[in-house]
Amino acid sequence: xxxxxxxxxxxxxxxxxxxxxxxxxxxxxxxxxxxxxxxxxxxxxxxxxxxxxxxxxxxxxxxxxxxxxxxxxxxxxxxxxxxxxxxxxxxxxxxxxxxxxxxxxxxxxxxxxxxxxxxxxxxxxxxxxxxxxxxxxxxxxxxxxxxxxxxxxxxxxxxxxxxxxxxxxxxxxxxxxxxxxxxxxxxxxxxxxxxxxxxxxxxxxxxxxxxxxxxxxxxxxxxxxxxxxxxxxxxxxxxxxxxxxxxxxxxxxxxxxxxxxxxxxxxxxxxxxxxxxxxxxxxxxxxxxxxxxxxxxxxxxxxxxxxxxxxxxxxxxxxxxxxxxxxxxxxxxxxxxxxxxxxxxxxxxxxxxxxxxxxxxxxxxxxxxxxxxxxxxxxxxxxxxxxxxxxxxxxxxxxxxxxxxxxxxxxxxxxxxxxxxxxxxxxxxxxxxxxxxxxxxxxxxxxxxxxxxxxxxxxxxxxxxxxxxxxxxxxxxxxxxxxxxxxxxxxxxxxxxxxxxxxxxxxxxxxxxxxxxxxxxxxxxxxxxxxxxxxxxxxxxxxxxxxxxxxxxxxxxxxxxxxxxx
RNA sequence: UCCCGGGUCGUCUAAGGGCAGGACAACAGGCUUUGGACCUGUGAAUGGUGGUUCGAAUCCACCCCCGGGAACCA
Numbered sequence: 022x023x024x025x026x027x028x029x030x031x032x033x034x035x036x037x038x039x040x041x042x043x044x045x046x047x048x049x050x051x052x053x054x055x056x057x058x059x060x061x062x063x064x065x066x067x068x069x070x071x072x073x074x075x076x077x078x079x080x081x082x083x084x085x086x087x088x089x090x091x092x093x094x095x096x097x098x099x100x101x102x103x104x105x106x107x108x109x110x111x112x113x114x115x116x117x118x119x120x121x122x123x124x125x126x127x128x129x130x131x132x133x134x135x136x137x138x139x140x141x142x143x144x145x146x147x148x149x150x151x152x153x154x155x156x157x158x159x160x161x162x163x164x165x166x167x168x169x170x171x172x173x174x175x176x177x178x179x180x181x182x183x184x185x186x187x188x189x190x191x192x193x194x195x196x197x198x199x200x201x202x203x204x205x206x207x208x209x210x211x212x213x214x215x216x217x218x219x220x221x222x223x224x225x226x227x228x229x230x231x232x233x234x235x236x237x238x239x240x241x242x243x244x245x246x247x248x249x250x251x252x253x254x255x256x257x258x259x260x261x262x263x264x265x266x267x268x269x270x271x272x273x274x275x276x277x278x279x280x281x282x283x284x285x286x287x288x289x290x291x292x293x294x295x296x297x298x299x300x301x302x303x304x305x306x307x308x309x310x311x312x313x314x315x316x317x318x319x320x321x322x323x324x325x326x327x328x329x330x331x332x333x334x335x336x337x338x339x340x341x342x343x344x345x346x347x348x349x350x351x352x353x354x355x356x357x358x359x360x361x362x363x364x365x366x367x368x369x370x371x372x373x374x375x376x377x378x379x380x381x382x383x384x385x386x387x388x389x390x391x392x393x394x395x396x397x398x399x400x401x402x403x404x405x406x407x408x409x410x411x412x413x414x415x416x417x418x419x420x421x422x423x424x425x426x427x428x429x430x431x432x433x434x435x436x437x438x439x440x441x442x443x444x445x446x447x448x449x450x451x452x453x454x455x456x457x458x459x460x461x462x463x464x465x466x467x468x469x470x471x472x473x474x475x476x477x478x479x480x481x482x483x484x485x486x487x488x489x490x491x492x493x494x495x496x497x498x499x500x501x502x503x504x505x506x507x508x509x510x511x512x513x514x515x516x517x518x519x520x521x522x523x524x525x526x527x528x529x530x531x532x533x534x535x536x537x538x539x540x541x542x543x544x545x546x547x548x549x550x551x552x553x554x555x556x557x558x559x560x561x562x563x564x565x566x567x568x569x570x571x572x573x574x575x576x577x578x579x580x581x582x583x584x585x586x587x
Numbered sequence: 588u589c590c591c592g593g594g595u596c597g598u599c600u601a602a603g604g605g606c607a608g609g610a611c612a613a614c615a616g617g618c619u620u621u622g623g624a625c626c627u628g629u630g631a632a633u634g635g636u637g638g639u640u641c642g643a644a645u646c647c648a649c650c651c652c653c654g655g656g657a658a659c660c661a
Contacts, residue, residue, distance in 0.1 A: 036600060036601065061661095062661095063660090063661055065660095065661085096661070098660095098661080099660060099661070101660090102660070102661080156658095156659060159659080160657085160658090160659095163657060164657075165589085165657055166588085166589045166590070166656080166657060167588060167589050168589090170657090197659080198659070201659060210590095211589070211590050211591095212590065212591080212656090213589095213590080213656065213657045214656080214657085216657085219658090219659055221659085222659035223659080224659080238659095240658095240659075240660085240661090241660070241661050242661095245661085261592070261593090261654080261655070262654095262655060262656085262661095263661090264591065264592065264655075264656090265590085265591065265592095265655075265656050266656095267591095287592085289592095289593090289654095294598080342599080342600095342610070342611085343599055343600085344599065344600055344601095346593095346599090346600075347592070347593065348592090348593050348594070348600095348654090349592090349593065349594095349653070349654050349655090350598080350599065350600090351598080351599095352598070352599055352611095353597085353598040353599070353611065353612070355598080355611060355612060356598075356599065356610085356611050356612085358611095359610090359611055359612090360611095362623095362624095366623080366624060367624095371621075371623095373621095400619095400620085400621075400623090400624080401624080401625095430622090432622070433622090441620055442620095443620065443621070444620070445620095474620085475620050476620080477620095483620085484622090485622085486619095486620050486621065486622090487621090488621075552621085552623085554621045554623080555621045555622080555623070556621090557623095578621075578622095578623050578624090579622095579623070579624090580622075580623085581622055581623085582622040583622090584622095585622080
């Protein structure tokens with residue numbers, strides 16, 4: 022029978038070659054039905070959306086099998102780069118994304134003794150040796166892409182001498198750089214990584230977890246496959262730049278008797294338009310003050326996206342949709358934004374807030390009159406509930422919703438034009454008040470008392486519907502409008518002048534101090550998400566207080582009017 | 588100059604000898620008390636040249652382009 026390999030029309034899940042391979046392994050009962058993966062961050066920085074892709078891939082792959090699991094392993098073999106500070110943020114971010122590693126949290130540093138013992142074993146079997154050349158000699162001896170390497174003069178040391186030297190390295194008898202431990206593989210290999218790679222180097226550095234217990238530290242190429250072996254990993258998933266290490270990965274794993282024998286699979290890392298993803302560049306943005314920190318809502322870090330108002334579900338959905346393949350790509354950030362809007366549209370209560378207030382006075386409305394009107398929090402889902410709006414003589418409307426000399430197809434406020442106040446009433450602009458500078462400071466209107474709630478009493482068509490708040494009831498707030506951090510699709514494109522910071526979008530943050538909110542928006546808690554009707558999705562920032570609410574704009578609504586004007 | 592990957596609509600991807608399909612974006616229309624959401628429709632692709640075949644995106648050959656690789660980093 023022919024197994025349909027691709028997905029049919031209307032497919033919900035994007036292609037994922039790793040899932041396909043694992044399903045095949047399950048079918049053939051490879052590893053006895055076990056699937057164990059791991060997410061192995063180095064605790065030297067904050068996680069970003071690229072890591073999120075990997076986290077989703079590793080956890081969803083494990084879920085393919087009954088009893089499958091995904092480990093969280095901190096790959097902390099370089100004491101000079103890592104810090105405990107990052108460990109907690111990584112845990113928090115993975116948890117926030119919605120994944121649970123249960124009791125399977127590990128640290129590569131917990132394996133230092135075991136790794137050492139295995140290295141001794143390799144030495145005893147003649148597969149590793151202590152090299153006493155200088156760094157420069159080792160580098161020169163490795164050759165280059167076109168020339169094979171040459172054997173180190175120390176390559177044929179006796180097992181006894183190697184054992185003695187290695188023990189003394191561990192004991193701290195030598196200075197940094199005096200010796201290294203190397204795997205004895207093949208100095209003439211076309212694969213440069215196989216030319217007797219380093220396994221251990223001397224580093225008299227304080228480790229964030231093991232303190233000063235060790236002065237020799239294992240290299241990634243040795244520690245990683247071994248850690249996978251120790252933990253019973255079946256599918257070791259990493260990004261493409263590690264593909265060259267696969268033969269070496271297998272070499273180490275095959276010199277021990279692991280069950281299961283792990284295998285490494287590589288996939289293409291995520292790149293996004295209008296975004297930089299490397300830890301080094303993100304660090305520069307923070308350190309040079311281009312953003313307020315690792316959790317600045319413009320950052321592609323998980324912490325930044327969380328503060329921006331992204332939902333875990335949107336990120337997971339995005340990761341699923343873009344698929345997993347081996348080809349380099351730059352995903353249109355619009356795909357991410359689509360997943361975001363999709364989730365927010367379904368989950369956000371609708372509210373009203375005026376960002377740039379313009380006073381509107383209803384002249385035929387009593388001075389102290391007030392009409393209470395019910396308004397649902399969702400236009401089509403009653404389970405969201407409703408609140409009461411207060412129609413009063415003085416209101417605030419959006420300055421952008423008024424145009425003194427309207428262009429064609431303008432359905433909003435303009436002299437003589439009638440519009441609907443959402444869930445409020447129909448009002449007609451009768452006059453415009455200006456200050457000495459000629460700026461519009463107030464709109465004078467009349468309303469149709471028959472139109473309470475916004476219904477046209479005679480069925481007349483009123484095309485424009487605008488949002489508003491009662492001046493008397495409005496709560497002042499700060500609103501931070503965020504936009505893409507970069508102006509260019511590919512900020513790293515070398516065709517541009519200057520470095521990537523020259524492409525930062527100067528309009529990526531605009532702070533409005535005088536926004537007017539409907540009252541219920543003043544009492545929401547940090548992280549709560551709402552839609553400000555007609556404007557976009559917003560989230561309560563951690564800086565928010567009861568006295569001074571602060572909202573961040575997560576993303577604008579799709580705006581076909583803005584498009585039309587262009 | 589060497590080794591390893593990879594090239595399908597603008598973007599991410601299906602189809603792996605038999606109608607090049609989907610999603611996002613774009614465009615057009617419908618509906619609408621959010622110019623939102625939703626619905627309908629349209630345009631849009633197999634890097635090149637040869638070869639095998641009734642038939643090639645798919646197999647073969649050569650070429651071109653892109654990414655990665657020579658840390659005591661991960």
